[in-house]
Amino acid sequence: xxxxxxxxxxxxxxxxxxxxxxxxxxxxxxxxxxxxxxxxxxxxxxxxxxxxxxxxxxxxxxxxxxxxxxxxxxxxxxxxxxxxxxxxxxxxxxxxxxxxxxxxxxxxxxxxxxxxxxxxxxxxxxxxxxxxxxxxxxxxxxxxxxxxxxxxxxxxxxxxxxxxxxxxxxxxxxxxxxxxxxxxxxxxxxxxxxxxxxxxxxxxxxxxxxxxxxxxxxxxxxxxxxxxxxxxxxxxxxxxxxxxxxxxxxxxxxxxxxxxxxxxxxxxxxxxxxxxxxxxxxxxxxxxxxxxxxxxxxxxxxxxxxxxxxxxxxxxxxxxxxxxxxxxxxxxxxxxxxxxxxxxxxxxxxxxxxxxxxxxxxxxxxxxxxxxxxxxxxxxxxxxxxxxxxxxxxxxxxxxxxxxxxxxxxxxxxxxxxxxxxxxxxxxxxxxxxxxxxxxxxxxxxxxxxxxxxxxxxxxxxxxxxxxxxxxxxxxxxxxxxxxxxxxxxxxxxxxxxxxxxxxxxxxxxx
Numbered sequence: 001x002x003x004x005x006x007x008x009x010x011x012x013x014x015x016x017x018x019x020x021x022x023x024x025x026x027x028x029x030x031x032x033x034x035x036x037x038x039x040x041x042x043x044x045x046x047x048x049x050x051x052x053x054x055x056x057x058x059x060x061x062x063x064x065x066x067x068x069x070x071x072x073x074x075x076x077x078x079x080x081x082x083x084x085x086x087x088x089x090x091x092x093x094x095x096x097x098x099x100x101x102x103x104x105x106x107x108x109x110x111x112x113x114x115x116x117x118x119x120x121x122x123x124x125x126x127x128x129x130x131x132x133x134x135x136x137x138x139x140x141x142x143x144x145x146x147x148x149x150x151x152x153x154x155x156x157x158x159x160x161x162x163x164x165x166x167x168x169x170x171x172x173x174x175x176x177x178x179x180x181x182x183x184x185x186x187x188x189x190x191x192x193x194x195x196x197x198x199x200x201x202x203x204x205x206x207x208x209x210x211x212x213x214x215x216x217x218x219x220x221x222x223x224x225x226x227x228x229x230x231x232x233x234x235x236x237x238x239x240x241x242x243x244x245x246x247x248x249x250x251x252x253x254x255x256x257x258x259x260x261x262x263x264x265x266x267x268x269x270x271x272x273x274x275x276x277x278x279x280x281x282x283x284x285x286x287x288x289x290x291x292x293x294x295x296x297x298x299x300x301x302x303x304x305x306x307x308x309x310x311x312x313x314x315x316x317x318x319x320x321x322x323x324x325x326x327x328x329x330x331x332x333x334x335x336x337x338x339x340x341x342x343x344x345x346x347x348x349x350x351x352x353x354x355x356x357x358x359x360x361x362x363x364x365x366x367x368x369x370x371x372x373x374x375x376x377x378x379x380x381x382x383x384x385x386x387x388x389x390x391x392x393x394x395x396x397x398x399x400x401x402x403x404x405x406x407x408x409x410x411x412x413x414x415x416x417x418x419x420x421x422x423x424x425x426x427x428x429x430x431x432x433x434x435x436x437x438x439x440x441x442x443x444x445x446x447x448x449x450x451x452x453x454x455x456x457x458x459x460x461x462x463x464x465x466x467x468x469x470x471x472x473x474x475x476x477x478x479x480x481x482x483x484x485x486x487x488x489x490x491x492x493x494x495x496x497x498x499x500x501x502x503x504x505x506x507x508x509x510x511x
Contacts, residue, residue, distance in 0.1 A: 029081075033073045037061045037106070047090055047100075047107040053370045054443055055098030057504070059105055060085075064112040068189070068197060068223045071108060076195030078106075078500050086503040089221045091134060091161025096373050097470040099216070100164075101504040110134040110161060113223070122147050128186055128229055133163030133222040140227070141351060150232035150347070152178040156272075156406075157354040163222035168468055169214050169421045171410070171431060173270035173309070176257035179414035182213040182421060184228040190220035193496020201226075206418075211491040214421025217502035218488070219495040233313035236269075236350040237326050240286060241308045242298065242339035246387045249273065249306035252333045253409050254380070254428060256310065267329060270311035270350075275405040277304055277396050283357075283404075287341050298339065304396055306407070308335070311350055370443035372436050374450040375467040380409065380428040382462040389456050390432075400449050406433040420488055422465050422481055431467070474510035 043062040049055075065071050071089075078085055086105035093100055101107065111134050113119065119132030120143040129151075131140055137151075138158035144150050154172045155165050166188075170181025178184060187201040190212050198220075200209040211219045243249035256271045276282055278299055284292045299305050312329070314322040330340070349356075361367045378386050395402050409430050415423055423429055434453070436446040457464045471477050478485050492499070492508055499508050 029077045030073060033063075033070050033077075036064045036066065036070060038064065047093070047109070050093040050095045050098060050100060051371055052096030052098070052373070053368070053440055054096065054372060055101065055504075057098055057101040057103040059088075059102050059107040061106050063106055063108045065108060065110075066112060066115045068113070068191060071191045071221060071223065072195045072197050074106065074108070074195075075191060075193065075500065079194055079498055084498050084500065087500050088502055088504055089163065089217060091164040092136070092159060094157075094160050094164065095504070096371055096468065097504075099468075099470075099502070099504045103503070105503065108221070110163065110221075119224075120144075122149060122229070126229060126231075128226050130224060130226050131162050132224055133161065133166075135162050136160065137162065137165070138352060138355070141348060144229060145232045145348060148232055149229040151181075151184065151227050152230055153181045153184045154351055155181070157358075158352055159355060159358075162225055162227075166213055166222055166225055167215060167217045171467070173272040173311070173408060175414065176271055176408075176410050177269070177414070179416070180214075180421070181227075182419055183414065183416050185213060185225050186228060187226035188212055188222055189224035190222055192220045193492075193498065193501045196495075197223075207491060208495060210416075210418045211420055211488065211495070213416075213419045215488070215491075216420070216505045216507060218505065218507055219491050219501070221501070231315075233347050234315045235313070235319075236345055236347055237312045237314070237322060237342055238345055238350055238353075239310050239312075239326070239330075239340065239342040241310070241330075241333060241335035242295070243306040243308070243335055244298075244302040244304075246306060246384065246391075248334045249308065250383055250387075250409075250430075252335070253308060253407075255332065256308070257409050257411055257428070268310040269313045270309075272309045272406060272408040274307045274309065275304065275391055275402070275407055276307060277391075277402045277405075279396075279399045279401055281401065281403065285357075285360075286343070291341065295339070298336070304392065308333075313347060366437065370438045370440050372438060372443040372446040372450065373468070374434040374436070374453060376432045376434075376453075376457075377410075377423050377465040377467055378430045378432050379424040379426040379463060380430065381426060382460075383407075383409075383430045385460060385462060386430075386432065386457075389460060390453050394449065394452055394456065395434075398449070400446075401436075402434075403437050404433070404435040406431065406435065420481075420484060422484060424463060424465055433467075472506065474508075477507050 039061040044058055047062055048058050063074055086102045088100050088102035089108045089110055090100040091110045113132055113134040119135055120140055121130045126149050129144055136159055153174050155170050156172050165181055189199050191197055198205055253273055276299055284295055312326055409428050412427050438446055469480055481488055
């Protein structure tokens with residue numbers, strides 16, 4: 001079926017389409033863009049859900065662009081046509097609460113920008129790579145490592161789009177040293193809510209640059225990012241250490257990320273951590289089969305365990321000395337004797353570790369399920385209270401199937417406060433990721449637990465910030481952004497005055 005785009009009636013916001021070149025021309029949308037709009041059931045259904053499998057909203061059509069100009073033309077039309085409609089950019093649809101949806105509007109399938117040819121170009125100097133916003137981080141990794149180079153900051157899961165993670169922050173265990181992904185970007189190409197194609201950086205149209213990075217897609221769609229590179233290592237020593245005491249666990253994590261001290265710049269390159277609870281599910285696949293029973297016995301003995309996960313990268317030159325270096329670095333930590341486990345893996349395999357788990361979960365039918373996640377930034381001064389009140393007081397006490405619980409600290413000075421993303425005010429804060437999974441009909445039970453956790457933080461004065469936030473009320477968004485709200489609102493008015501972009505975030509719905 002040939003896809004020509006037009007509005008049949010304004011109240012339906014593009015809900016019905018007439019396939020006529022004459023009408024398309026009258027409305028001003030060029031045929032070459034109109035022909036890339038699809039409203040068949042397969043296209044519509046492909047954007048009606050996301051990773052969360054909680055929100056289901058149907059767009060009127062999906063744009064499959066072949067160029068940045070296609071996106072700009074659609075946005076210009078949305079601003080200047082007789083009826084304004086909403087537009088959302090969708091990369092991999094890995095949001096949890098419908099953030100990349102556009103009910104009765106247009107969803108842009110960013111993946112078809114791959115049709116433009118090579119969209120990962122490493123500079124001759126090796127200092128950066130120009131990468132399309134639709135590209136997956138796993139492909140960026142492979143393309144750069146092929147040239148002996150690598151970005152420095154990652155997400156745990158690499159099958160995410162570059163534009164998607166940069167619209168949030170992009171965090172993983174390297175962020176304590178290098179900052180989130182958004183602080184490792186030199187330049188962007190974006191299409192604003194008005195349909196303007198603009199190149200921006202910290203020195204050129206800087207207000208747009210900072211608004212786009214961590215800006216939840218509210219002012220622009222990222223179509224290209226210039227990402228910092230450094231020489232790539234070949235391998236990684238991947239280690240897990242067990243703790244029964246939260247104070248020792250957090251003390252050692254904070255030592256690991258300290259910018260000064262014994263480790264300095266020769267310390268570990270990656271720091272994360274986990275909370276293990278007997279109600280599970282408890283994944284012991286990392287550990288030797290022979291050791292899994294004694295780990296399970298340790299968990300039964302203490303009722304709750306904490307695991308520090310660290311990695312030390314190395315190249316061929318360091319192969320002979322890496323074991324000695326790691327042994328020296330580990331001497332200062334207070335883990336349970338005998339409960340240290342490590343693997344020696346390739347650099348790519350380490351960074352792509354979550355994909356291995358994904359493949360296994362897919363075979364069990366446990367990947368495409370509901371994910372009522374809650375991601376928080378918790379100030380260092382209150383993380384012990386969070387442990388006693390949430391990990392032990394809610395999750396453990398109520399025997400909530402904990403799923404994967406990730407806990408690790410970051411340094412605030414590695415974040416650029418000019419960017420839109422918000423974090424707690426303290427110099428060190430913790431990432432707490434409660435990665436619940438449930439059947440498609442049971443996610444509300446986990447949402448009730450999430451509500452308890454948020455209420456506990458509110459009642460006890462723990463000044464958390466949500467990462468990948470989801471709010472229903474305008475005041476909650478204002479509170480979330482705090483002192484950045486006014487500037488963020490001004491940028492929205494300047495670059496997306498008709499509030500067309502990213503309606504699924506619901507940031508400016510009440511204004």
